Amino acid sequence: MNTMPASESVLSVQGAAKYYGPVRALDGVDLEIGDGEFLTLLGPSGSGKTTLLMAIAGFTELDVGSLSLRGENITNLPPDRRNFGMVFQGYALFPNMTVAGNIAFPLKLRKWQPDAIKARVKECLELVQMERFADRMPSQLSGGQQQRVALARALSFKPSVLLLDEPLSALDKKLRADLQWELKDLHRQLGVTFIYVTHDQDEALSMSDRIVILNHGKILQIGLPEELYNRPKSRFVADFLGKSNFIDAVINGGNEDGFICQGGGERFVVSAPADVAVEAEVQVALRPERIRIADPGEEQFRGVIQQTSYLGERCHMIVEHSGFGDVLVSAPTWKTKITPEIGREVSFGWDDDAGVILAGEK
Template structure:
């Protein structure tokens, strides 16, 4: 089991009457890639700033390997930082930008030279060492910002939406590079983003925030497949939300209904006994078929072609409007707007929502 490198206990941050962090408690494990995910105003950047020392806490504490650093200034925390806007020194070459943190720390000249060359290699920018930042593309500048942040071997690397200013393809490429770099170095990464795909693809663990509170944390697949409440299910990916009438229970199986149609829903033993069940149903867990072939019949309202998949909006009299995601390659049925269609799902497809947003 990994050791805890960072402990955030009861962290609270107020800006006047605004509560930006509301008693957040979180442990960060040595060497993990932890992502803070949430919409604008959720508190993710404030939490990262508090860890960095830029936003002093109103209450609570932060510990680094058991040592209280709550009131230590940023320069004493020995954390690397990568910003969305690169923050490179425009009058310094690439080489000098990377060397700067080492020179500030008064490292020997031979060590500075060795570390700069090593970090240039890490980000595959050896051929650009003598260029100025204005001579680099956005992706290249971000690579240099990353190399500079890693040059002095920080205990923790903090990344504040570092890829959000880049175009979609470059962002996807750099996601792979960042994850590969993390895996090879073993440095603890704390990453802030509002992009769900980034969080799912790169993280060992994701912490989802809303209104300054943690809504749920866990491994990406656990959060996606087992969201605790409607906010998590809706923010992390897409979901359909249904109210099901509960008619009977036998073991871990519930008999539920939509309108006059009964079907089974798999339920864990801790689901409370209720007459109405709130569930989330991911679009890719719904099957499409010819009319009458599945348990529910509806009408196709809209189809959006996305290349490898298409999104199909279905209207059902009792269930309302549902979004269905279907592969386009060898699909069993080709939906068209206005046509009748049948749809259904397996008993373990719906996720029962047992919690409210914190």
Template sequence: MTEPILSIRNAVKRYGSLHALDHVDLDVSEGEFLTLLGPSGSGKTTLLSAIAGFVGLATEQITLRSADITRAPLEYREFGMVFQGYALFPPMTVSDNVAFPFMVRKRPAAEIAERTQECLELVQMGGFTDGMPHQLSGGQQQRVALARAISFKPQVLLLDEPLSALDKKLHADLQWEFKSLHSQLGVTFIYVTHDQDEALSMSDRIVILKDGCIQQQRSSGDLHNSPRNSFVADFLGKSNYIDVDVTGRNVDILYCAAKDATFEVQAENVDEIGSKARLALRSERLRIDAPGVELLSATVKGVSYLGERCQVIVEDDGLGDLLISCTTLQTGITPTPGLEISIGWDTNACVVLVPE
């Protein structure tokens, strides 16, 4: 394994009896797009602020390329920062805002001018050099803030919910631009958000925090498909939870029973026959069809149409209510309340959760 560009060890931050960070360890790889994801109060912004040098911790060690920067002032850490509120200087032009990091470093004027224009072109703001921040839209201001953050070629770029103040369409457009810019620059991004879709669409790896502790960290696809516990499963999409008795095993296939329903689950982390387990079953992994086609019989209780997809609530005698997300074109039937149907899923659709 290659040496991480940034390492955090034993990060602890308390506010009275509240643990904002509770002995957090984290390694960040060179060129990685790492997202810190969690609800309000989970510790994600505190962790980012500690990395930046804004927040001192009770106990910690932070290293950058193996050099200890734990007590280094924030101005010596040479990290680029992008904030939710843009933090542009109102009296300064767009070009002067982007050039500011070079000005304080007393770089030659020709170098400043060349690099400033280069960064503005990268964020599609090359034609706004003489504009003032108050003349720009929110999305344009955020582009300028991003150009300023990358202007001095930082080793790590820290982004604190930079898209949360934007409208839905602009939010989606800038997601692609941020991801594209990351690919072009090859700079390490550490990105904070509470938006699950944003994290899933942009990140190489997601770190999910709750109450100051890391719950799980994996690639976007792995996290969505294999959540470790109920909190992660709930935070990344919609899941159905099924409590089962494990009645048998054949290699990596578990035979499960829940009331009158019996079915098979592909899993490896339940050892004892007769043990109880909680399964997470993503709503989009269930299938519905005509009666008798799939494994279990069910009745449609409600349908909600959401454009290209619909959400169907069904009731099964053994499993109770289940949420299914599907397109009616895939099912061959039109789900309506009271309709008798059948439901099913593949053996690898369920995930056995670790107790919290």
């Protein structure tokens, strides 16, 4: 598990805990965030991701633990002295100020000179491609335009860290996708540390250098997007980050090719590394897109298609197997070997390196 950033740590969270009565919103969180990293906090509602972001921002006081920025303790430092930019889901623009006025506001608070403010506002407008809208009021802008202004305002005073609390969740799907590209490109240009909160798995996978998965106030796994997706350590991570099939199995043996598993009345091999013993009861996680489907007899296992869902570039099928139960298969429509039809008998299988053993879970 990649728990450390690739670059030098800029922000350190140590033993962070926050309690609301019996609820542990944060429960002993340790986290190192790299200089210039795009780090995403991902988890369901109530997982602690926003509480952690607000603690970093200084809006939420920790009950236990500490925060340090480049080695300096900032645990008790007020928000306005942390030099962190903040972008909210609801934009939080000042409705009585123009676009340029909103961007200039943090600079005036910091007593920048008028000429420097004017130059920096122009620079920030160009950065988010909003030069033509400098004199517009927020009410005259679309949601995507307002979020660009909020981003420019948060970056105007050159913060050391930019905190983003689900900034795209209020936008429609296409606009969200466009702004994801823009945000990632902006991060690359500026080299500022981004700490991004989302509950959207696709957003996290497509944008992040590393992802932190939280649940019930605890960090369950940290790593590169491809690490977390391809090698989840727990059922929760495998189920939350994308979709997975889960097969209850017993380890029958192991060799240089991997582990021999017995589950659902079938035998199969899992070649991924795992710390398990012979006769251990485990669950095997299997991504739907790693499963091949074909006519009967062409693959190892037999089943019957119970449901289909056409998604344009992919087709999802639920295949019933006598031992595995319902197996979700996701196949590219342009290369699917069979015509997906409810009630059709098929065969399916996967490569030995497709499965992941979730040790200790059954």
